[in-house]
Amino acid sequence: MASMLIAHFPNFDLAAWRWPHFSPRELACRCGGHFCAGDYWHDEGFLDALEALRTAPGREFLASLRAVECIGRRRDKLHAQDDCR
Numbered sequence: 001m002a003s004m005l006i007a008h009f010p011n012f013d014l015a016a017w018r019w020p021h022f023s024p025r026e027l028a029c030r031c032g033g034h035f036c037a038g039d040y041w042h043d044e045g046f047l048d049a050l051e052a053l054r055t056a057p058g059r060e061f062l063a064s065l066r067a068v069e070c071i072g073r074r075r076d077k078l079h080a081q082d083d084c085r
């Protein structure tokens, strides 16, 4: 499994999960069910890089990560930006 979209992050099988500093919940879309059921894009190469960054010496404070956003959430944000102009 190299990369794939999981439409509902709790459905992801954690049996082979090897990134102790991350979880699908943390990386899933946070639209709260408004536009998706919790999209999670699983990409092992990306997770390997994130894990290395988060555990690198001097990087202990690299704690926050912006989650993946589904198309509906991105569109909603774009419309909100347009409304502010």
Ligand SMILES: [Zn+2]
Residues within 6 Å of the ligand: 029, 030, 031, 032, 033, 034, 035, 036, 037, 038, 039, 069, 070, 071, 072, 073
């Ligand atoms: Zn979403």
